[in-house]
Amino acid sequence: MNRRNGLIMLGMLVTVLLVALGVYLYFKATPYPAEIDHGPSPEAQANPYLAAEHYLRKQGLIVSHANGIDVLPSLEPHQHSLLLLGDRYTMSPRQIDQLMNWTRAGGRLLFVAQSLWDERAGQSNDLLLDRVQLHQSLSKDLKDPPPDSDQDPYPQLTKLYLENEDAPAYASFDTAFHLEDPKNLAQAWANSGKATHMMQLNHGLGSIIVVTDADLWKTPAIDQYDNAWLLWYLTADTEVTLLFNTAHDSLWTLLLRYFPQALVALLALIGLGLWHAGVRHGPMLEPLPKARRQLLEHLRASADFMLRRNGQQSLLQALQQDILRRVRRRHPGYDQLGVAEQWLVLSRLTGQPTRAISQAMSPRTKQRLSSAEFSRQVAHLQTLRNAL
Incomplete structure (x- = not known):
């Protein structure tokens, strides 16, 4: 018997044994129904x-x-x-x-x-x-009922x-x-x-x-x-x-129950946003020492304060009053002259045309001037004052 025939015989023997086992189980096994409880739906x-x-x-x-x-x-x-x-x-x-x-x-x-x-x-x-x-x-907390001849079962x-x-x-x-x-x-x-x-x-x-x-x-x-x-x-x-369910969970409770990770991420994002908004962009500037301030800085600061507190008209009027004081010293009887004659005197003393003097010395309306117009007006008045 060669090896091939031996494998065939072994396979046939295994098949016969499996068939015999199946027949035995078929006659011995008894099927029965069974219910598996998976709990409530x-x-x-x-x-x-x-x-x-x-x-x-x-x-x-x-x-x-x-x-x-x-x-x-x-x-x-x-x-x-x-x-x-x-x-x-x-x-x-x-x-x-x-x-x-x-x-x-x-x-x-x-x-x-x-x-x-x-x-x-x-x-x-x-x-x-x-x-x-x-x-x-x-x-x-109730009192016990009196004994009854007919006992309650x-x-x-x-x-x-x-x-x-x-x-x-x-x-x-x-x-x-x-x-x-x-x-x-x-x-x-x-x-x-x-x-x-x-x-x-x-x-x-x-x-x-x-x-x-x-x-x-x-x-x-x-x-x-x-x-x-x-x-x-x-x-x-x-x-x-x-x-049977009149009490509902709040939105916060539902979010905390079903989306805790999302809430943690949201809180972290809010915290990062607040931290970013609170960080200063660059170092804080130290206040300059008072000893190094020059006279020009004090004058500029004083002018800025007066401009914010009293407005443009007060500064222009102050320059005009200074010009009038100076011209009165140089030309006695100036106040008794008419407006046109006063402007002619100013033109002669300062060397400025009467048109520029009229624009500089005329009373101003209360309307706020632009920065450029205010600077030009101040420059004209300073030119007149310096010429006196």
Whole structure:
């Protein structure tokens, strides 16, 4: 047997073994279905009441959800239920008025009491709860009920009794909180063994339902006891809008959460810009020592100061007055001459034409002269003064 035949025999043996293994596994292996739980979907994570929405839609109700109270003007009150299941601490008194007016017009409003009643302050931090005149307290602060011959088998569950029904509906409200009705305004309520967790009041053409919590309608608690049925019962024959996210993150919070690197780069850029704007271009000039200043510098500085303080006219008038003092000394009786004769005297004494003297000695208007015109006027006056 050569090497080639040996490889062929080895290949055939391996093939037979693989076929035999496949036949064995085919008769021994038993297929079975398996479910792999990948957790809640992103939609379910973003909406804790997604299961509640699907359940109500299966009951034939039209369901939508909103993220702000600004949707209220677009909701028709008649046969419409609005469920406020989120934080309401940012709601303003004006928004409370809008809700109450919407309910009075025929809407059905359900909201969660979210603050305890403060006896000293005479109010709570829940403006809407105070508006409907209900109080929320802790169940542990209540007195224990008197013993009952009929022992409650489910003291931790909230019971809702209906007409023509022998057994109540059971719901898993949080029994840590209790609703009080000091004005006796409630038309219906539901209690656990010790506390009250749901009250219903009439308001105009509509109704208001207050509950101590809404966790029983979140996933997965909604499929327990009669939680889902209770939600349908409270919203039956209406369109439903769920509002559960009234507190929005600010722009700064969103930027810090999703774009921290961009914010760091922006702050660094602003810092570099401020540093660049604050750097001096070149060294600072030291003040010149006073000892080296010449008389001409003092005179120039004095003239600049007088020009800024008194204006051009004061300097021109000072030169004209100096010329007049000098000509009076050289020509007595100068002031008794007429203007034309005065200009002739000046022309004779200075050797300047009368036209130049007229332009230099005539009174000036208060209109500001240009730098060139002012310099020419000063030069003419200085020429006349120096000639005297």
